[in-house]
Structure formats: C-alpha cells, structure tokens
Amino acid sequence: MAEIKLRKVMRCPVCFARENDVTLLKDGDEYYCIRCSYHGTADHIAGMYMDLRKKYRWIQHRVTLEELRIL
C-alpha cells in the first residue's frame, strides 16, 4: 500500500473510531487528545488511520452501474 502523507493537523484516531472528530494537540514529538487518553507520534497515528480504513473492505473497489444491478 502506498505511503500516505498527512497534514500536521490531526484527529484523534480513538475518538474517530467512535465517529467523533477531535483535533489533537501537540506536546513535543507526540500528539495528545484532550477528550480521551490517546497520545502518539505522527507515524503511530498514520498507522491507526490505516487500521481504521480496514473496515472499508471495498475502499479500493470500483462498483460500476452494471455491477450495481447484480450486487
């Protein structure tokens, strides 16, 4: 899977898993959440984002109109 570049504003991956957008704050090399106890580096957050995407098993799957008819 291609490496994903991220902007420096990030949302808490734990709160996101609950479908809640909470912006992380930075403390040195780590980001931390003010709503929950999550904290982690940018790489750790990126990894968690990719884990979260695993629920979308068709995230890279094109479903055309023809395929919709038989789906």
Add this chain to the structure above:
Amino acid sequence: MHLNLIHRVFPGNEYPLILLQQRYAHELGLKVTLMVQIDAMQDPAIVADVKNFHEQYGDEIGLSLSLGYDSPEFREKIGGPSEFLWLYNNEEKRFIIQLGVDYFRRTFGHDPQSVASYHLDSTCQKILHEICPSVKIAVAGCFEEGVKVFHGCNNSWYLFNEGMPWGPWYPAKTHTLRPAENEADWTGIIGVPHLSRDLSLSYEGRNDFFASHPANAQRGLANIGYDHPYDYNLCDLYRFQEEFNHGFSYYNVFVSAGWLAGHPTIQDPNEVSQKLYRDLLEYLAKLQKQGNLTDMYMSEFADWYRQNWPIATPEVYLAKEVLYGSKKHYFWYLDPTMRVLVDTNQGGSIGDLRPYIGKTPVATGSDQKDLMVGSYPYLIQSIYRTGAAHHFIDGARTTLLVTHKDETLDLCTCKTRVSNVKRDETGTQLILTPAKMSFSDGLEISVETEYLFTGGGAIQITRRLLNVSDPSATLTAQEYLKGCYGVTEYPQDMRGITLSVDGDQPQRLEYAYGRRKLCSDHAQTVTAVIPQITSSMALEAITPAQSGYVLEGLLFSPYYTLVLDYNLSLGKETSTWLKLNSAK
C-alpha cells in the same frame, strides 16, 4: 441523471479556492450555480468576478442565506455572533432575507431565482416566498443530518434536520422537510438537499462522511490518498435509482471552498483534496458527454422538475452498500404520507418510519417551541431506539415472530435482500428474498416477505410460508410492531398515548408506563394514537387473525407494542395493513 453543481461565493482567505473550483468546472464545461453571500456582494472585485462568470460561462447567480450577513445594516440591527438563518427569530429572519434580496437586486439588477441554506424551515420559506416570489428553488435541508453529526462533532453541531426526502421535493408549509400533498400544501419553493448522501451509511452513521462531496469521504477516511473509487460508486448508485423512478434521479455537488485546503478534519495534503474534487467533476463531465447526465443551473432544474415531476409523486431508493462491501440492501420509500426504510439485512424489518400523514408542524428559531430541532419526528428509528435486542429487551422496529412448539424465532435475525421492485398504478411492490429459519428440533422453513406501498399512509405486509421441512408441523406467526416517537435517541414523554385492541374483548388504555397487556381473541386491529406528533399507527388484519394484543412499556423500556397472531400454513399467506393516520 440530473446534476446541480453549486459553488458558494464568500470573501476572505479561501477566495482563491473558489476561483480554483470555478476553473475546474469551466474547463470541464459544467454548468455552475453560484451562491453569493451578502458579505461577498460588498466586495467590488468579487462582484466583478461573479458577473464575469455569468457573462462568459453562463453561471447562474443565486443568493446564499446560510451565513455571511456582515454589513453595516446587519451590524446595526442584529449584530452579535453569527447564527444560521433558520435559528434566528421571525423578525430577524425577515430582516436578513430582505437584506439579502435588497443587496442582490442592487448588485445584480434582478431578483434571485435560486437560494441556498443548509436548512430552510417553514417560517423562512414563508418569508422568502413573500419577499421574493421569483425564488423557484432552494437548497433547503441535509438528509439525515442530526444526532450522529452532533455526536461526531463532539456534541457541537446543532443542525437537526432528519426525516426528510433524499432528493428534490416540494416542501410543505407546516414542515418543510415533509413533501407537500398538493399545491395548497406547498411553500411555492422547490427544495433540493445539500449534497446527495449515501442512503446506507447515512442511516448507519454520519451523513457528512458519505456524500457527493469528496472531502466528506476524506473526512470519513474513505479514500487512500488519490485512490477514491467510493466517490464514483456513490455517484453511480444515484444513477442506478433511475431504474426505479421513471428514469429520474438527481445528484448535487455543493462543496464549500474551505474543504479544498486546510480543513481541520482532513488529514490529506491540500493537493490531494483538490485533485479528488477535480476527479469527481471530471467523472460528471464524462457522464455528461456520454449523455448519461444532464447538468443544469438550479433555476433551470426547477423549471424541469415543476414540469415533469408532479407534486405527491412517490419515490423509492434501493440502497446497496458499496464501501464496507457488506452487500447489504436497504429500501427507502417516500410519499406525502410517509417515509419508510426497510432493512433487508434484518429480515425486512422497518428501521425508520416518519408519519408525514400526521403533518406535525415544526419550525426552528429562538422564538419557536422546537428551537434548533427541525427534524420530522419518527415512530420507528431502530438505530437510535434500540431496534433488535442486544442487551436488554428490544426497541422500536417491526418483525415477524414465528413459533413452533415452545420455540420462537425472530425474522430480524435472518439476512434477506431485495429480490424485486415493481412499480405500477397499484403502488410500489417490494419482494425480499426468502428468509430461512431453523428450529432446534430440526424443522426448517423459509418465509417470503412482500411490501406493497399503496399511498395514503398504508403498507400491506404479506408473509408467505414457501417451504417447511415437515408439512405436518404446526406454526404460528406474530406480526409485531414496537413503536415510540421522537427526534433524537432520547425517549420522549409517552403519557397521553392511547393503545387499543378490538375483537372479542375490546380494550383501551392510556399510557402510564404500567406494562399492561391487553389481549383479545379474534382481534383484527391494534392501534396506538400518539397525540404528541398528531399521528396514529395501527396493524389491521387482512387475513383473519386469531388474536392480538397491545403492550404498554415501562420507564426502562419506553415503547408500545402492537401484535396480531396468525396461523402459518404451507403455501398460504398472511396479510396485514400497517396504517398511519393523522390523530389528535
């Protein structure tokens, strides 16, 4: 499919991104409707650009009323922190709408025909129609934006706008999210939703993760960098609806420029956000060139819709889930008397039911009883109100309970899918694939469910026992409905609701959280009257029922239950009306 591409024009740091959106659209030859804010109309450079877009490319110029009122007049009369239009009091709404129309006339020399607001409640539409009768069409609601988005913004997004049509509609005077039943009931302005939402995932989750808005999908992490097939899949899902709606489907893209760079909920680099937006427009332009899509200005679409889509025409939407890959089907039906969702993954249970026939009046604003909650109330909402049992007992839903000996199986535990949709003068017929049920003694059966939506607040539910492994087995079936009412996930006061059963022992109770059960032999109708939302709901036997009951809830389970009991025999069917009505 019909398309409206809409760009909002506002001043400030993001203005260059608006120009970028415009460049993309014009390079691709797409028609754009520009929604210009009051504050933008005071900037001569922006006004010159807008006029040039109109003259050079034909862009329609419309009026944006959601926000952006800053002006000397506004500061003098109202001032204070900015509020969305529909949340001001009536006097302030009138002032702002008049201000917007006046600025528009002075700036562009004519009256607007198209307006945009994320929500446009009944007071706003009445005032707008009075002040500016030239307005034909408005962006006037966001499908299923409410509780889930409120929670998703850490309980800070106070836009409660659930229970509305997913496509264009004729807003009713007393509740603009309800489709009008006739000309007299209509506000005079055609409504279109803000964005085309995913009708599977906006029911299950946040509508602002899954919409005709690439940055929404980015917000939901539904892309991987530049790879974003979901945006095309959703577009094609809307095209698919033509096959069930007399060749009609509608799609709109209304992305504010701020989503293309620096948005705090987007973690992709700006160039990714911009490329994904461009990609979607390129796909729409490709469909247009292929003759599979007609792009229109909003007022142009309003004329087409008025001419081709009569008021009170029922609509359906077959939602196939295309991101998780679950292969789930949901089926939505809408007419001026109801909006209903059939959850085929739960054996065809009704997951969401809005009784438009009750014509519950709702308006938003600081001087209205409903304040910021503009949603149309539900009678059933399985996600907010428990649905099938997970922990304690179940909540709002419908199902069929099949009993053999001492064992009862719940149809909602069986996966089904849409087998066939047929629409003709009798109504909309929905047939599901057979549900297979296995009892612990080895008996196996399969049951087919058919829904017939006939209009007038009525749904005919038919169950057919197609197969049984032992034809001598005795089976009974309960047509089961558990209801409540509300607009959020929290329970409302149920006192004042009445429940009744007819038959050999006709009985009636007034709801007092007493968990009373009223049974009657040969009952043919079980009814709940919910005066709080001026509606009633009943199950009426078409096939003669053996008995029936109504069940009052308790504070730990604040629902009412309506049940009719039938015998189930191989090759035979049971039919029941689910009827909604207005009630006081």
